[in-house]
Amino acid sequence: MTRIVLIGAPAAAAVSLVLGVGLGGEDEVPLADRPQAVRQAATPAPNPLKAGSAAEQRALDERIDTLPPGLADPAKKxxxxxxxxxxxxxxxNWRGRYGAIEDLGDGNGYTAGIIGFCSGTNDMLQLVEAYTATHPDNGLARYLPALRQVDGTDTHEGLDPGFAAAWVAEAKKQAFRDAQDAARDRIYFDPAVRLAKMDGLGTLGQFIYYDAMLLHGPGLDEHGFYGIRRAAMQQARTAAEGGDEKVYLNAVLDASRSVMKTRLSTAQRDTSRIDTAQRVFLRDGNLDLTAPLEWQVYGETFRIPAA
Structure with missing residues (x-):
């Protein structure tokens, strides 16, 4: 199950709820608007969580730096x-998936790597561009023109034959595995965790944000992460606004689940990652996401024992 699209576009300015100022509508701490219908050049998006005056930014950074690491703690991560x-x-075994690559038939082209970078959703392009900048002789560099051409589509034109084999070969190198980790953190993990902290959420809430951003992409419309967050905020106040954290997180899961049922392909509409995983942790009051954990996805049971 992979995100929808991730085409880069200018980000709107943000004002932190941690600073006590909440914005409504399209101005709510967006990363970047990446609508599926609009294809733009893949350029690094500005960090939307760094906005306002220098003094406001310093205050925000200092406030967040004093918070517990939450999901960023190595064991929680x-x-x-x-x-x-x-x-x-x-x-x-997520470390065994660096070399995974296939077309899932979901309209996103090739899906590959530890989080399912997609040739049709821009994050694969961002990954290979960043990797090539530091390792220009890598085996995927020759496919960059094709990756730019297919971005936003499900076609393999210019990638076949050879790209899948090149990905598998490159994934045997530690440098490319490190590049996948860095792209995951830069595009998804770090922004999700930071924003969740701004919204006053604990470790489980930070994971719920992260998983939703991975699945839906950081888009501003109703089908993207920020649209989902906005829909949840219309139903419940965030913890930073004085609301009940569990009530708000249930609203986030409701909104994410609704998008999964209406937006994703039929093959992707299994909502067990919410129903029998995240919702279970929330119902149990495990806001710190503390092991032992037991959950089900697609009917299969998984367990993480206590440390």
Whole structure:
């Protein structure tokens, strides 16, 4: 199950709820608007969580830096990686998926790597461009023109034959595995965790944001992560606004589930990653995402024992 699209576009300015200022409508802490119907050149998007005056930004950074690491704690981040792998790859061994690549028939072209970077949703292009900038002689560099051409589509034109084999070969190198980790963090993990902290959410809430951003992409419309967040905020207040964290997170899961049922392809509409995983942790009050954990995805049971 992979995100929808991730075409780069200018980001709107953000004002942190942590600073006590909430914005409504399209101005709510967006990353970048990446609508499926609009294809633009793949350029690094500005960081939307760095906005306002320098003094406001320093205050925000200092406030967030004083918060517990939450999902960014190495042990919790490992749990997050295993949870994602259970939904994306039906395994807990996420480190064994760097070389995975296939076309799932979901309209996103090739899906590959630890989180399912897609040739049709821009994140694969961002990954290969960043990797090539530091390793210009890598085996995927020759496919960059084709990746730019197919971005936003499901075609393999210019990629076949050879791209899949090149990906598998490159994934045997530590440098490319490190590049996948870095792209995951830069595009999805770090922004999701930071925003969740701004919304006053604990470790489970940070994971719920992260998983939703992976699945739906950081788009502003109703089908993207920020649209889902906006829909949830219309139903419940965030913890930073004085709301009940569990009530708000249930609203986020409701909104994400609704998009899965209406937006994704029929093959992707299994909502067990919410129904029998995240919702279970929330119902149990495990807001710190503390092991032992037991959950089901696609009918298969997974467990992480206590440390």
């Amino acid at each position: 490992e749990i997050a990686a295993r949870l994602v792998a259970s939904a994306e790859h039906s395994t807990l």
